[in-house]
Amino acid sequence: MSDPFAISTSEEPFETKPAISLDDVAVSLGGHTILDGLSVDVDSGTFVGLIGPNGAGKTTLLRTLNGALSPDQGTVHVAxxxxxxxSSKAASRLVATVPQTTQVSFDFPVREVVRMGRTPHRGRFDGWSDAxxxxxxxxxxxTTVTDLAERSVTEVSGGERQRVLIARAIAQETPVLLLDEPTASLDINHQVRTLELVSDLVGDGTTAVAAIHDLNLAAHYCDALVLLSEGRVLAAGDPTAVLTESNLKSAFDAEAVVSRHPVTGSVYVTALPTPSDDASGHVHVVGGGGTGARALHVLSAAGYALSAGALNEGDTDAEAARRVGADLVTVPPYAPVDxxxxxxxxxRVEAADVTVVADVEIGDGNLANLEAALAAEYLVLVEERSFSERNYAGDDGRAVYERLKARARVVEPGELLSVVGELACESFGDSADSEVEVSATESKDSTTKPSGPAQSNQS
Amino acid sequence: MNVRTRATTWALGLSVLLAFVVVVSAGIGHVSIPPRTVARILLDALSVPVGVSFGGGISVPLVGTVPTPSLSLASPFDFSVPDTARIIVLSVRLPRILLASLVGFALATAGVVMQGFFRNPMADPSIIGVSSGAAVGAVATIALSLSVPFGLHGAAFASAVITAFVVYLLATENGRTPVATLLLAGVAVQTFLGAVISFLLLQAGESLRQVVFWLMGHLAGATWDEVTLLALVLPIPVGILLAYARDLNVLLLGEDDAQSLGIEVERTKRLLLATASVVTAAAVSVSGVIGFVGLVVPHMLRLVVGPDHRVLLPASALAGASFLVVTDTIARNGAAEIPVGVVTAALGAPFFLYLLRTREVHSP
Incomplete structure (x- = not known):
C-alpha cells in the first residue's frame, strides 16, 4: 500500500479491502480546523488505539467515522x-459507537437500553423479532450485565454502565466498533475488564477503534496505534513504532521515558516532570537493581547533573542512568565492584555536591560503593526498608552503613528532591560568597515544587 | 410485561378513568344530574354514529344541538330520561367537557414530546412560542376587530404555527438545530410577543375583558363545532407522534447516541417539532392559553409509568384529558365562573414546586 499510515497486522496479500479507510479527511468545526488531511487505513479484525493530546481531534475523528460529522474534504469508507x-440507519448497521459514559438522566431499565441497539435493524412498524x-x-x-437487566441504568455503577453501553453496541451487530475513551473514569479493574472485552470482540473479527487516554493501556491492548497531533497523524502502526520518546515529545510536549514493562512486556511510557533549569549542582547516586532509577529520573528532571555507580552492565539502574545522561561507572555483569x-x-562522590544512596540491597559485591560514599560531604540515604532487610554483607555492611547514617539525612522517597535541594544549597553556601547565596535560595524554592511522584503513569 | 401490553393496559385503564370523569363531570353543575342518568343519556347518544352510517358526523355540528332525529334511530339503548336533563347534558355540558378532554389530550401529548425532545422535564408545549403566537393572533383579532378567514380560531392557529416556524428558523444554522439554541430563541420570541400582547391590550378598549378572558384560557361557550374541529385535526399528528415514540426514546440518550443508533436526528427533530407545534396550536387556538397541563401531566405520568414513550405518550394524553375535564369542572362550579387556566395553574404550580423540591433538588 502506498499510504504511509496503513495499519496492517496481517501479512495476507489478498486482504486488500480495509475495514476503515480515511482518505485526506478534513473537518472543521465552528471555523476551526480540527482534522487536517487525515489518511488512515484500518484492517479488519484489528484493535486500533487513537492517542494524542487533548484537542488533537480524537473525538472528532470518531464522530467523523460514525457519520455524525461530515468532512469538508476527503472520504471515509467503512466496509x-x-x-x-x-442513511443514518444504514451507517448504524456498519458502525456502532460506545460513547463516553456520562451522567444519564433517564431511568430506562438496562435491558431497554441494550434493546435500543437494535434500532437500526428495525423498521418503524416492525415488531420485536426473535433475532x-x-x-x-x-x-x-x-458483557455480563444480564443480572442487571431490570435495574435502572441510572442506578448501576459507572463500570456497569460502561458495559451496558458496550452491550448496546454489540447488539447493533456491526463490523466496526468505535469507543470514545472507554476507560476514562473507570477504576483500574474495570479499565482492564473493558479493554479485555474489546480485545475479545476483535478476536472474533470485529474491528475496533478506541480513543484512549492512557498510553500504557493503549500500548498493551491495541494491535496498532494512531498518534494524532493538531489534527494530523503524527505516527501510526505498531505501538513500539508509535510510542517513541521523540513522538511523545512532539505530540504531547512532554518529557517521557519509553521502556518495556517488566511484567507485561508491552511498551511502557513514564512521564517525567518538565525539567526546571533552576536546580543546579552535581548529585551522585548509588543504586542498583532498579532502586536508583527513580532518584535518577527525579533529579534529572529537576535539572541536576548526575553521576551514578558503580553498577553492573545491564542493571536496570545502569539503563536509567544512561537514559538521563548520567556519568556512569560500570563493572561487567555479575562482577563485584573492584x-x-x-x-x-x-x-565522583568527592566532586558531587550531594551523594544519594538509594534503598539498595548491599552484598559483598557492592559494599565498595558504600565505602566510596563515605567520601561525601553531603549525604542522603533513601530508606524504604530497614537496612537489615537488605543487608547481605553481614557485620561489615552494617558497620559501613552505620557510619554513613551517622552523617546522612535519611529520607523517604517522596522527600528526596526537596532534601537534595536543601543540601545542594548548603554545599553552595560553603564555598561561595553572598552573591551565589541569592541564586542558591532561589534554587531552594524551586526545587521544593516538583516533589510529586515522578513515576506516575502518563494519563 | 412487555411494552405493548403495558401500553395497552395503561391506555385502557386511563380510558375508563376518562369515561368515568366525563360522566361524573356531566352530572355536576347548576342542575345536579345523577351519574346513572348521565350514563343513560350518553349511551342513548352513542347510538348516533351507530344509527347513521355516514353523514352523522357532519350533521351534528351543523345542527348545533344534538337531540336530533338520529336519536330515534334504532338504538341499542332507549332509556326514558327527562328531556331537560338530556338537553343540559348533550347541548350544554358535553361539548365543553369533550373540548376540555381533547385540549387536555393535545397539550399533554405535546408536553411529553417537548420534554423528550428537549431532554428536559421543565419543557412544556409552549416552550417554542406556540402559545404566545396563538395569543397574538387571537388578541389582535379581538382587539383590532380584524376579520380573518376561519375567524378567531384560524387567526390563533396560523399565528401559532408561524411563530413556531420562525423560532425554528432563528435557531437553525447549517441544517442543525441545537436544542439549547431553540430553547433560548423560544424564550426570546415569547418575551417579544409578550410585549406585543401588552401593547395590543392597551389598544383593546371595550374588548379588553374578552381579550383577558381568552388569554387566561377558557372552555366556556364551547361548541360542537370546536369539538369536531379538534377531533378532526388531532388524529393525524397524534398518530405520527405515537409512531415516533421509539425514536423519542432513543433521542433521550442524546443526539450523538441517537445518530449512532440510526436515527436521522435533524430530520426527526424537525418532524417532532412541527407535529407537536400543530397539536399545541390546535388546542390553544380553541381554548386560549391553558398552562401547566402540558408540563405537569407528563411529569406526573413519567413518575408512574416510567420514561418509555411508547407507554408514556398514550398514558399522558389520556391522563391529560381527564385532568383538564376535572379542572374545568372545578372552574365552572365555583362561586363565579373562572377561566380554567387559572385552576390548572393554581393546581399545577404547587405540584410543580413539590416535584422541584422532592426530585430535582436531589439530582445534581
Missing amino acids: GEDIHTL DEQAVDAAMER DAAQAAVES
Missing part, C-alpha cells in the same frame, strides 16, 4: 461504503 452517503431478542441476550451475556571502580566512584 467499502462511503459512510457519509449512507432481535437473541442479539440482545447475547450482548448482555457477553578497586579501580571504587576509586572512580570515590572521585
